[in-house]
Amino acid sequence: MTQLSFSRNERGDAESVVLHQGGYEQAAKRIDETKARAVADDPERRVKNKIPFPNSEALLRRIIAEHQRGEPDYDAMTPPLAALARAQAPLVKSEFDRLGLLQGVAFKGVLQEGSDVYDVRFDKGTLECGLTLAPDGKLSGIYFRPAL
Structure with a gap:
């Protein structure tokens, strides 16, 4: 079973989320749009340029x-x-x-x-x-x- 838990600020905007799955929890904080685009582009850049992750x-x-x-x-x-x-x-x-x-x-x-x-x-x-x-x-x- 998979569940997402959101933490919201006083305006009701989501600030973070926690993925709960099979006893594993992964937290993620909200990031701005510029950083989100950079993160999304990174896998594409790694695939295109054949760049392994560090170590x-x-x-x-x-x-x-x-x-x-x-x-x-x-x-x-x-x-x-x-x-x-x-x-x-x-x-x-x-x-x-x-x-x-x-x-x-x-x-x-x-x-x-x-x-x-x-x-x-x-x-x-x-x-x-x-x-x-x-x-x-x-x-x-x-x-x-x-x-x-």
Whole structure:
């Protein structure tokens, strides 16, 4: 279930909103129109110019290492992603065990919805990996699939 809670000023204008979803809460303050346009343009600029979010590759390498050890950092994930990651952790670890040692990471680009995408080479195969961050900096999405 998803719910939005608004905080209003004395004139009744919305000043902030909180998204409540699956035990996760994300607060956002109202911003002016100029900043809103800049925020809206940023994903388009990242996609067009293939600009990863800061430290994207280092984050992906850390996530892979955590899963290889069988110790994902669930606190660094949004609660809905953490729940999925817990359920899939044994399968993900098994796949990383099968693939062997990490050999290299190559940035491919940014998907339309904002996910950074990488090709990740291991001893015994290559995966395409995508990751997305929530506004609070937590990991909100990740996928691993065989590279084509």
